[in-house]
Amino acid sequence: xxxxxxxxxxxxxxxxxxxxxxxxxxxxxxxxxxxxxxxxxxxxxxxxxxxxxxxxxxxxxxxxxxxxxxxxxxxxxxxxxxxxxxxxxxxxxxxxxxxxxxxxxxxxxxxxxxxxxxxxxxxxxxxxxxxxxxxxxxxxxxxxxxxxxxxxxxxxxxxxxxxxxxxxxxxxxxxxxxxxxxxxxxxxxxxxxxxxxxxxxxxxxxxxxxxxxxxxxxxxxxxxxxxxxxxxxxxxxxxxxxxxxxxxxxxxxxxxxxxxxxxxxxxxxxxxxxxxxxxxxxxxxxxxxxxxxxxxxxxxxxxxxxxxxxxxxxxxxxxxxxxxxxxxxxxxxxxxxxxxxxxxxxxxxxxxxxxxxxxxxxxxxxxxxxxxxxxxxxxxxxxxxxxxxxxxxxxxxxxxxxxxxxxxxxxxxxxxxxxxxxxxxxxxxxxxxxxxxxxxxxxxxxxxxxxxxxxxxxxxxxxxxxxxxxxxxxxxxxxxxxxxxxxxxxx
Ligand code: NAP
Ligand code: MG
Numbered sequence: 001x002x003x004x005x006x007x008x009x010x011x012x013x014x015x016x017x018x019x020x021x022x023x024x025x026x027x028x029x030x031x032x033x034x035x036x037x038x039x040x041x042x043x044x045x046x047x048x049x050x051x052x053x054x055x056x057x058x059x060x061x062x063x064x065x066x067x068x069x070x071x072x073x074x075x076x077x078x079x080x081x082x083x084x085x086x087x088x089x090x091x092x093x094x095x096x097x098x099x100x101x102x103x104x105x106x107x108x109x110x111x112x113x114x115x116x117x118x119x120x121x122x123x124x125x126x127x128x129x130x131x132x133x134x135x136x137x138x139x140x141x142x143x144x145x146x147x148x149x150x151x152x153x154x155x156x157x158x159x160x161x162x163x164x165x166x167x168x169x170x171x172x173x174x175x176x177x178x179x180x181x182x183x184x185x186x187x188x189x190x191x192x193x194x195x196x197x198x199x200x201x202x203x204x205x206x207x208x209x210x211x212x213x214x215x216x217x218x219x220x221x222x223x224x225x226x227x228x229x230x231x232x233x234x235x236x237x238x239x240x241x242x243x244x245x246x247x248x249x250x251x252x253x254x255x256x257x258x259x260x261x262x263x264x265x266x267x268x269x270x271x272x273x274x275x276x277x278x279x280x281x282x283x284x285x286x287x288x289x290x291x292x293x294x295x296x297x298x299x300x301x302x303x304x305x306x307x308x309x310x311x312x313x314x315x316x317x318x319x320x321x322x323x324x325x326x327x328x329x330x331x332x333x334x335x336x337x338x339x340x341x342x343x344x345x346x347x348x349x350x351x352x353x354x355x356x357x358x359x360x361x362x363x364x365x366x367x368x369x370x371x372x373x374x375x376x377x378x379x380x381x382x383x384x385x386x387x388x389x390x391x392x393x394x395x396x397x398x399x400x401x402x403x404x405x406x407x408x409x410x411x412x413x414x415x416x417x418x419x420x421x422x423x424x425x426x427x428x429x430x431x432x433x434x435x436x437x438x439x440x441x442x443x444x445x446x447x448x449x450x451x452x453x454x455x456x457x458x459x460x461x462x463x464x465x466x467x468x469x470x471x472x473x474x475x476x477x478x479x480x481x482x483x484x485x486x487x488x489x490x491x
Contacts, residue, residue, distance in 0.1 A: 006098040006108045006327040010034075010192060013044045017053065017215050018198035020060035021208025026216065027052045032188055037105030037334040038325035040371030046191050049216035051224035054183070057212040058230050061154045061181040064209030070181060079129030082176060084204040085197075086122030089115065092200065096193055100165055101326040103192045105333040105373065106289055108326060118169040118197075120456045125173030125477075132178070132477050134484075142491015149481040151179035152256065153232030156225045158218075158246065160238040161190035161336050162292040162395075167237050168194050170456075172211065174476035180233070183212045185222050187238075189337050191215045218242065229253050233480070236260070237294070240465050258469030258479050260461060262393040263294050263421030266414040267450060268404075268436065269310065271303040273426035277448065279310070282399075283317050285424070285450045287377060290323070290332040291397040292340070294466075295422040297450055298394065300401050301413050307403045311359060311381050314401070318379040321362030321397070325372065330365060332397055334373040341373040344396030348378050351389035356380050359401070385416050393419070407432065411439045420463030424450040443470070 014031070016023035030048035035041065047053070064070050070078075089096060093115040101111035134147035157171040164186055175182050186194035194213055201211040214221050222242075226234050227249040234250045236243055237260040250257050267282055269275075285297030302310050324330025335341040352358060362377035377397035383390050390400055404410045414423060423442040427433055437445045443461045444451065451458070459475035461467060469479045 005094060006101050006111070009095060009098040009102055010044045015044060015046045015192060015195050015215070017047050017049060017057075018195060018202070018211070018213045019053070019057045020212065021202055024053070024056075026050065027056075032216070034103065034192065035337070036102055037336055037373045038102070038327070039369035040373065043102070044192065046188070046195070046215040049214040049221040051220070053214050053216070054221055054224040054228060057183045057214045058154060058225070058228050060209040061183050061212050062230050064207060065151075065153050065181040068209060069207050070179070070210050075130035075179070078177060078179060079126045081126075081204055081206055082122045082129060082173060083126030085201050085206070086119045086126060088200040088204055089119045089122065089197065092196070093119070096165065096196060099192045099196060100190075104161060104164070104190050104336050105326050107324070107329045107333050109329055110289060111326075114163060114165050117456065118165045121166070121169035121173040124456050125177040128474060128477060129177040132474070139487065142489060144488045144490065146486050148484045148486065149178065149477070150484045151481055153180060154230060155180045155182050155480065156228070156231045156234045157182060157184045158222050158226065158234070158236045158238065159184060159186045159194065161187035162289060162294070164190040165193045165197065168197060170471050170476065171235050174471065174480045175235070176210065178477055178481040180480060181210045183214060183225060183231070185214050185216070185225050188215065188217050222246075223249065226250055227252060231255060233257070235469070235471075235479075243467065258461075258471065259467035260294065260469070260471060261465060261467040262395070262419060263296065263462070263466050264299060264391065264393055264417040264419045265295055265297050265422040265424075265442065266299045266301050266440075267297045267424035268301045268410050268414055268426065268440075269303065269306065270410075270427035270429070270432065271305045272428050273306075274428065274448070275306070275310065275313070278426045279313055279317065281424070281450050282314065286399045287321060287332050287397055290335055292336060292395050295444070295451070297422070297424055298399060299390065300399060301404050301410055302401060303410070304403050304405050307401075311401055314399070315360035315379055318360035318362055318377055318399070321377045322365050323362065323368065323374045323376070324365040325368055328365065331362070332377065334368075335375055335396060336373070338373055340395065341375055344375045344394055344398065347389060347392065347394050347396075348398060351380060351387065354387065356383055356387060356389055362397070385413055391417050407435070410436065414440045418465040421466040422446070422451070
């Protein structure tokens with residue numbers, strides 16, 4: 001794909017929501033400017049939906065669930081539609097990558113990687129749709145007992161701006177495979193690919209109302225959606241604070257929720273680790289997507305004998321990092337919006353004021369537009385584990401280094417935040433790998449590797465404040481359905 005497309009895609013386009021198989025403006029007529037984080041300029045617009053639009057979308061999804069062809073469609077046919085959608089995503093991959101990249105500021109190669117992962121989600125769940133089944137249960141004499149996995153009904157998906165296409169795919173893939181219908185509310189800062197994918201779902205042949213999209217602010221459209229009495233299940237990815245608000249709203253109707261919240265994930269490097277293998281992964285796990293990744297490896301714990309050497313190596317690599325506009329494909333792009341740029345800058349400045357030592361700073365390409373939302377990657381060394389920068393999720397290209405003395409301290413430090421999403425363990429000692437993997441509180445543990453994002457087949461989710469419920473892999477299909485037990489008395 002030429003650089004040209006990623007700079008001009010969707011220029012001037014007034015995007016529409018997708019409700020009941022039709023393009024839909026907001027009922028109020030309100031619109032939200034879509035800004036490119038690379039230059040701070042408006043290049044398109046989306047509808048600003050409110051409660052009335054949400055109500056329309058939910059009613060359409062409810063009708064599709066209860067009365068439409070979807071409710072009687074065999075599982076393998078739902079699977080075929082998902083597979084077809086994956087194929088259409090691949091076919092339109094250049095446009096989707098360019099859209100995602102321009103809308104969020106992520107480097108174009110990351111946009112392309114996101115397209116590949118997105119396609120894989122629909123392929124995976126397309127294949128899984130007719131392979132999940134219930135049990136028969138040995139029960140009393142004269143009885144037959146069995147279970148079915150049934151869809152919840154209308155699922156509300158509230159999606160963040162960091163990996164909009166991928167996160168939509170893991171929600172939509174699992175929810176639709178199990179026979180739910182869906183109302184999606186993407187983040188107002190990154191709604192474009194969600195709209196395009198709902199359009200492609202119609203092209204693939206999904207019946208109207210199965211895949212609805214409302215766009216707008218979280219406080220308006222998002223709040224109305226999570227509190228809507230006709231929603232049967234809510235799945236959310238985003239900040240812990242908004243997650244709490246959404247759970248409270250869903251609790252009014254006693255609805256189930258999946259919460260994929262933040263992280264402060266550790267990578268634990270023992271003295272015997274293969275450093276050649278570890279070093280690029282330690283850097284990439286925090287720099288990928290500008291650090292705006294829930295599973296970013298934001299804390300690196302180094303065993304004392306190797307602390308100085310590794311800190312020096314990481315400092316050299318951090319110092320060489322350059323933030324560039326999305327289409328220039330730098331080590332990282334700008335942050336997604338001004339608020340995020342401000343949050344990263346403020347947390348870095350506060351840590352410096354508190355005396356945390358800066359080991360290295362990357363740079364911003366001097367030709368990058370001044371009005372873009374760039375930040376310099378920053379590496380902090382010898383951080384106090386209780387310091388704010390050691391505890392709070394920055395969601396930016398900021399890495400903190402800690403020294404530890406032996407296995408027990410490594411476990412204590414790894415588990416010393418409110419979060420528990422992902423962990424990386426680096427050692428050649430097999431027994432130590434197993435002990436650490438069990439003692440670290442995290443939903444995913446990687447040994448001699450790290451997966452920030454990706455891993456379609458691998459169940460993913462948090463302990464502690466990182467959330468609850470599991471997405472990705474086969475497990476997501478359980479969250480997106482409920483067990484029904486049926487007992488026949490034929491004695
Ligand atoms: P956020 O508030 O959690 O937003 C995530 C989604 O929730 C967006 O679609 C947002 O819509 C929507 N939303 C906001 N308020 C809502 C409400 N009251 N009811 C229902 N939906 C609501 O995240 P943010 O403010 O954009 O970012 C803040 C911080 O969240 C980041 O700095 C980062 O630490 C964290 N974050 C984590 C993840 C993750 O993957 N775990 C992803 C993104 C952000 P609008 O954006 O349209 O308002
Ligand atoms: Mg944007």
